[in-house]
Amino acid sequence: MNTYQIALIPGDGIGIDVIDAAMVVMNAAAGRHRFALETQRFPWSCDHYLKTGAMMPEDGIETLRPFDAIFLGAVGWPATVPDAVSLHGLLLPIRKAFNQYANIRPHRLLAGVEGPLKAEGFDILCIRENTEGEYSGAGGRVHQGRDNEVAVETSIFTREGVERILRFGFEQARARRRHLTSVTKSNAQKYSMVFWDEITRELAADYPDVTVSHMHIDAMAAKMVMNPQDLDVVVASNLFGDILTDLGAAIQGGLGFAASANICPDRSAPSMFEPVHGSAPDIAGKNIANPIAAIWSGAQMLDHLGETGAAADVLSAIEGATRQGIGTRPGRNSTVEITAAVVAALGGRA
Ligand code: NAD
Numbered sequence: 001m002n003t004y005q006i007a008l009i010p011g012d013g014i015g016i017d018v019i020d021a022a023m024v025v026m027n028a029a030a031g032r033h034r035f036a037l038e039t040q041r042f043p044w045s046c047d048h049y050l051k052t053g054a055m056m057p058e059d060g061i062e063t064l065r066p067f068d069a070i071f072l073g074a075v076g077w078p079a080t081v082p083d084a085v086s087l088h089g090l091l092l093p094i095r096k097a098f099n100q101y102a103n104i105r106p107h108r109l110l111a112g113v114e115g116p117l118k119a120e121g122f123d124i125l126c127i128r129e130n131t132e133g134e135y136s137g138a139g140g141r142v143h144q145g146r147d148n149e150v151a152v153e154t155s156i157f158t159r160e161g162v163e164r165i166l167r168f169g170f171e172q173a174r175a176r177r178r179h180l181t182s183v184t185k186s187n188a189q190k191y192s193m194v195f196w197d198e199i200t201r202e203l204a205a206d207y208p209d210v211t212v213s214h215m216h217i218d219a220m221a222a223k224m225v226m227n228p229q230d231l232d233v234v235v236a237s238n239l240f241g242d243i244l245t246d247l248g249a250a251i252q253g254g255l256g257f258a259a260s261a262n263i264c265p266d267r268s269a270p271s272m273f274e275p276v277h278g279s280a281p282d283i284a285g286k287n288i289a290n291p292i293a294a295i296w297s298g299a300q301m302l303d304h305l306g307e308t309g310a311a312a313d314v315l316s317a318i319e320g321a322t323r324q325g326i327g328t329r330p331g332r333n334s335t336v337e338i339t340a341a342v343v344a345a346l347g348g349r350a
């Protein structure tokens with residue numbers, strides 16, 4: 001029997017509710033498919049910061065390195081710890097240190113879920129660059145607090161970074177409907193985004209079987225609302241991908257449905273799985289967070305571990321629940337009820 005070592009970082013707010021819920025489903029799937037998930041829980045969070053002065057210990061990255069995967073809830077509790085401190089102390093350094101440069105975010109309408117749009121039948125795979133670009137962390141502030149204060153935040157795009165994310169996108173497109181949309185803002189950003197467009201054109205020559213569209217981020221935002229069914233694989237830089245995937249979450253019915261996998265494609269380090277949403281302070285601790293995004297992210301984790309049958313079963317079980325109307329509207333069912341319905345659809349008992 002295969003046993004996988006999973007690092008759990010529930011984090012803050014509803015991160016805790018949804019990771020606990022998703023682990024119930026993961027363990028049910030493991031039981032049925034005869035593998036085991038051995039978990040170690042790390043309390044790294046804003047509470048941990050208030051107690052220790054750090055979001056994670058100094059050797060946090062080295063502690064996580066031997067694990068087969070990391071399963072994370074959400075990080076951030078802005079009422080007590082500034083977001084720039086909490087996110088730069090935990091989530092963002094993990095993505096970077098483990099070279100999780102490909103952030104895979106699928107968007108489609110699950111059976112029984114009514115999105116806010118008339119468009120049905122969309123199935124978008126957003127591939128977000130996850131380690132550089134607008135999130136490089138390069139910059140600074142001078143003359144702080146004075147009238148002549150200046151703040152600079154530099155986007156860094158490397159040939160290696162842009163090539164590898166686009167190649168990843170082309171490969172995904174090949175395995176799907178063979179259409180790739182590259183999203184930039186090269187009409188205004190004349191260095192980085194023109195560079196990105198050039199690399200897209202160069203690589204397209206290696207993938208003659210994939211059709212390529214170039215879209216600007218503003219037009220893309222409109223297209224996702226007007227005609228999402230025309231999109232297949234969408235590749236975008238870190239910030240643009242971040243924004244588009246909350247939009248993707250909205251068109252699939254809400255943030256409670258949007259899953260995400262931070263993949264280190266060469267497997268030299270663990271990959272990390274987490275819902276797209278954050279800690280949702282407005283609903284934390286009320287047992288009303290939708291755990292489907294986290295359960296779906298867990299399915300991505302099982303798939304990455306090679307448990308493809310279990311991953312497919314979890315996805316079917318999610319839709320088994322939503323098809324019956326469970327979890328399809330905010331407030332309709334509790335976190336615990338939705339989890340139980342998914343486990344029941346898997347053929348087990350929560
Ligand atoms: P958020 O995603 O936490 O919440 C936005 C809205 O969506 C809220 O109204 C919330 O109630 C709702 N929502 C989110 N997830 C839901 C779910 N599973 N079920 C039902 N409703 C859900 O975004 P925010 O309010 O901008 O951020 C809150 C905190 O989380 C901040 O500290 C932010 O930086 C952080 N954050 C962390 C991550 C992450 O760790 N990956 C992602 C996004 C935001």
Ligand code: IPM
Binds near residue numbers: 242
């Ligand atoms: C996400 C989140 C993070 C991001 C934040 C919390 C830093 O919004 O995972 O989508 O922008 O990557």
Ligand code: MN
Binds near residue numbers: 242243246276
């Ligand atoms: Mn986001």
